[in-house]
Amino acid sequence: MPSAKLWGGLFGPSAGISDEDSVVLVIGPSGSGKSEFINIATRSTKMVVHHGLESGTLQVQSASCPSPLNKRRGVVFVDTPAFDNNWASIAEVERRIRHWLEKNGKRNNTISGILYLHRISDARMTIPPLASLSRLGDLCKGGDIGEKIYLLTTMWNEKNKKVGAQREVEIKQKYWAEMISQGSKVFRFERTHESAWRVVNALLHLEE
Structure with a gap:
């Protein structure tokens, strides 16, 4: 079982992220399951999962664990405030993410990819993905931006599979x-x- 490590705080303490570590930004609207996804991926319970209608994550925090396919390669999952929160603009959330990367020693402040989560139970979207992701695209290192952003539907057990x-x-x-x-x-x-690592392995181009 991977051993999860949590880095918290408003911007996170200086955790000394290695240049070999893959940093994956987990974003999405309130209640889309960002914290739960990270807990399940890292097999930990360190991210507090909120069940209310308002955004539960008010700060940038992260948890990391070795890749199941390569124990020497760390994957850092960064949990972010929702872009549809009622207390900060998209620009402010972006600023906090960038500051977190700086404080944790990530060279060139780059990330390996972005996971955008959306509840399949929602009939409508509060914010179209491009409105959120366009501000974060230049954080990804190398390649076309679309290939660095994977779209993930959540809450499948709450709806009929056919619907x-x-x-x-x-x-x-x-x-x-x-x-x-x-x-x-x-x-x-x-x-x-x-299912969590299926998308992460594909995003990071890790071989099964």
Whole structure:
């Protein structure tokens, strides 16, 4: 079982992220399951999962664990405040992320990729992905921006699979078509360790 490590605080203490570590930004609207995804991926309970309608994560924090496919390679999952929160603008959230990277010693303040989470139970989107992701795209190192952003649907156990699949098609066509055309991939998170790492391995181009 991977051993998770938590870095908290408003911007996080100086955790000394290695240049070999892969930093993955986990973003999405309030209640999309960001903290839960990180807990399941790292097999820990260190991220507090909130169940209210308002944003639970008010600060940038992270947890890390070795990649299941390469124990010598660390993956750092960064939990971020929701972009639809009621206390800070997208620009402020972006500033906090950049400051967190600086404080934790990440060279060139770059990240390996972004996971954008969306509840499949939601019929509508509060903020289109591009409105949020366009400000963060230049944090990703190398490659086309679309290939560095993967789109992840969550809360599948709360909806009938058939209804969810129909909604997934609609979301891809109506909201995510531009991202997909730029190289983004769509995955389902089914609240399992395996489904979490399926998308992470693909995002980081790790071989099964």
